[in-house]
Amino acid sequence: MTITQLKYALAIAEHKNFTKAAEKCFVTQPTLSTQIQKLEDELDVVIFDRGKKPIELTDVGRKIVFQARNIVNEAERIQDIVDQQKGFIGGEFRIGIIPTIMPTLLPMFLKNFIKKYPKVKLKIEELTTEEILTRINDGHLDAAIAATPLENENIKERPLYYEPFVAYVPNNHRLSDKKTIEVADLEIEDMLLLEDGHCFREGVINLCKTFKDQIDENFQLESGSIETLIKLSNEGMGMTLLPYLHTLDIKEKLNPNLRHFSEPSPAREVSIIYHKSELKMQIIDAMHNVISGIIRGAIAFSDVEIISPLPK
Amino acid sequence: MTITQLKYALAIAEHKNFTKAAEKCFVTQPTLSTQIQKLEDELDVVIFDRGKKPIELTDVGRKIVFQARNIVNEAERIQDIVDQQKGFIGGEFRIGIIPTIMPTLLPMFLKNFIKKYPKVKLKIEELTTEEILTRINDGHLDAAIAATPLENENIKERPLYYEPFVAYVPNNHRLSDKKTIEVADLEIEDMLLLEDGHCFREGVINLCKTFKDQIDENFQLESGSIETLIKLSNEGMGMTLLPYLHTLDIKEKLNPNLRHFSEPSPAREVSIIYHKSELKMQIIDAMHNVISGIIRGAIAFSDVEIISPLPK
DNA sequence: TAAAACCATTGTTATTATCTATAGTAATGA
DNA sequence: TCATTACTATAGATAATAACAATGGTTTTA
Structure with a gap:
């Protein structure tokens, strides 16, 4: 069993399609077919039900893919550790922002951020809180900016401003x-x-x-x-x-x-939020610092009462 | 980066010696040397300080090895998931028992257990509570039987009897x-x-x-x-x-x-304890069932007061 | 019914993990 | 100081294998 095989399995589980998954993995479709077969042979279980269109996961398959997600995440943290050691802040960073924050906050900090951390490739998406939570959990977002507290046990919050x-x-x-x-x-x-x-x-x-x-x-x-x-x-x-x-x-x-x-x-509490696994914390730290530095000049209220963003 | 490389790194970190680690991994010493070099090259950091005798971990090395432990553990859980799916209870199972429990409890359940689960290869060691905690944490023990509560955040307890x-x-x-x-x-x-x-x-x-x-x-x-x-x-x-x-x-x-x-x-509370990662839970469950089934006939006290096994 | 979409298979190639053999490098002891 | 010992690194060969291109066999779609 290799990390590569697990990544292939994740891609197939996501796209429900060998051909598309192969593209995303930058390999040909037969490569995926054979590698997944090897994985299934080694474990002696069927992970994907290729009979159904689109492809479905078997029951064990679902559990294996869930665990594969954990393994791949943990594996990516090795690079994280190295980056942290070197003080390197870079790489792809996918962040979601809710619609009522996006148009005002983004112009305030974006220029500063990419100037200070030119090696970070930002991918910014405007998403609702609900979409954000899903995507942080499945690993499609590294972080997000949203109104908090969200009371989600998989997600950590770090307030930026009120x-x-x-x-x-x-x-x-x-x-x-x-x-x-x-x-x-x-x-x-x-x-x-x-x-x-x-x-x-x-x-x-x-x-x-x-x-x-x-x-x-x-x-x-x-x-x-x-x-x-x-x-x-x-x-x-x-x-x-x-x-x-x-x-x-x-x-x-x-x-x-x-x-x-x-x-x-x-007031609403606006936080940068991220998965509890704390991947890419250096970039999250960097963004937190840039934003709270900028906002200090813009908002100066001494006494606020925080209103929950959650439906009662 | 491969899971195999991480396992090699773990073995070297443990034995502080390439040659011994190679034996444990059932490969030759040059294999370890080259694979570790590849890993170090890919991450562009030095993990082991070969200058010192015995070999020492660098600062990043220590963090990487810690994370490697996580990854390898998570990877082993894939097999766990498959075993669970198949209802298979087998494989190596290393258990520690404290000296004051070993001589009385072991003869009571051992025969029954190996009869019921012949595919489990038990490795039993008599160890003090302190040694047990260390070895469960570093992955050398799958479980142990000891007096509880131990108040250790990495370790879960499941009472067997009072x-x-x-x-x-x-x-x-x-x-x-x-x-x-x-x-x-x-x-x-x-x-x-x-x-x-x-x-x-x-x-x-x-x-x-x-x-x-x-x-x-x-x-x-x-x-x-x-x-x-x-x-x-x-x-x-x-x-x-x-x-x-x-x-x-x-x-x-x-x-x-x-x-x-x-x-x-x-009374003392006697529990089967294991790492919070819950590896090999099927075997732990099986052992729990066998032991508590047997003990039901041997101990029947209605009202006990649990005495802590920890120094004040 | 043909075309399209899609996964599996086959045979080939490039890569690579591992092996044996050996060189290099400290520390240890006579 | 020179063997000896106890290591790790390197070189070259080999076996294992990941990936590719081409193709075959399904099923779905138009």
Whole structure:
């Protein structure tokens, strides 16, 4: 049994197809066929049910592939150890970012990061929290930036910053006259929300302290982007809440519509998260340092109350 | 990097000697030399400092070998998974047993076990608890039978039975007239103890609720075997405590010297222990079942109080 | 029913793990 | 100081094998 064979098995399990898996492994399809056969012969079990289309794993096959994932992960950590020893920070690094963080945070740190660590090949994807959790667990992502705490036992979190919620109150709204607002002022009924699947939506709902089934789904206006929320609000459809960093690039003429909360301001915790196996920790450390260094200049709130991003 | 190379590295790290390691791996010494060189070249680090005699690990080498241990362990679990699937119980199984359990428990279950599981090649060693912990951690033992709880985070415990302490009181002793005795009756001063290193000794000391530094080391008579303790006791050197199973094969004429404790009787917890990685769990399960099946007929105490085997 | 998609097989080649034999290098003892 | 011992490294040969190109045999799809 070799590590190479296990990698082949993982690729086939992932793509359910010898030919595609062979491409990903940069070998020809017969190579995979023979190597997998050798592995099956040695262990004297059938791992893949080639009868079904697409290919399926047998019951033992599933367990073996799961264990193969562990072995390959552990094996990759050897290179990790060497890199750490040499102080080398480089290689491919796949990171996911949730939609409500991506557009504001990425431009702030990306240039700095690739300048400071030119040998890291970043692959950045915009993904929902749910997608991120799946992909960190199956090894397709090395890390992610998301709202926390997530209470997932396979995933570790390292807070980057606390981002206050800021209210956007359109003209002639019942709260227009207030300079700062209170959580108690919020009414879920006139609150514009993001679509389902955004954890920022969950944060807002949690903040409003309304039971989910109390929300009249028909009446709620929902949108996929925060930009749209602001426009809807300006049309008089209600008020909305924004993450603080989003308020920094709102046009000046709209600034008068912003209302900060009185302290302790409700905020979301934004963390860099990664698998508990702690692969590629040097790069995660590096990214953590760059981001928290940059954010120190942008957010300076002394007293916040963390709102959970999870549905109740 | 191959699993074979990692196994070679582990063997060298263990024996601090290429030639011996090669023998253990059933290959020639040049094979190890070249494979380790290949590994070092690929990772571009030096793992072994061949300048020193005996060979030493470099700093990175130590980390790499540690990780190699993980990888090889995880790799061996593949065979484990296959065995489990097939219901196969066999292969080499190395087990350690502490001296105060070995002579009484082993004869009770060994025949049954090898009859029921003839394909398991048992390698049994008598070892102290301390030696057992080391060897389970470095992978030289698959499991062990010892007094618990041990409070070791790398090791899992599965209780087999609770073995009461029984007092052995010589003729004309101050406790001779009592039919059952109490913990409060015990005095560390006239108690014969096993030598240092036996956890049964620690259990007795814990039971006597005496601080260790109160024991007058010069005055204490200590012995390496329970048989000797009994003889010393018969010579009038004091009383002693025995594990229950030891009292079963005491000659009948000495039986009148035995005193059971009033319930809840102090007892030691005897467990089968193994590394948290849970390798070879089928065999561990099998052994657990055989032993607890046999012991059910031999020990039937309703109410016991567990005494820790660890020094205070 | 032909074409496409896909895995297995065959025979060949390039790679490589291992072997034997031997050289090189310290430490040890007479 | 010179054998001797106890090592590891190197060289060259060989056997094992991973990968390839070409092809055959299925099953699915159009």
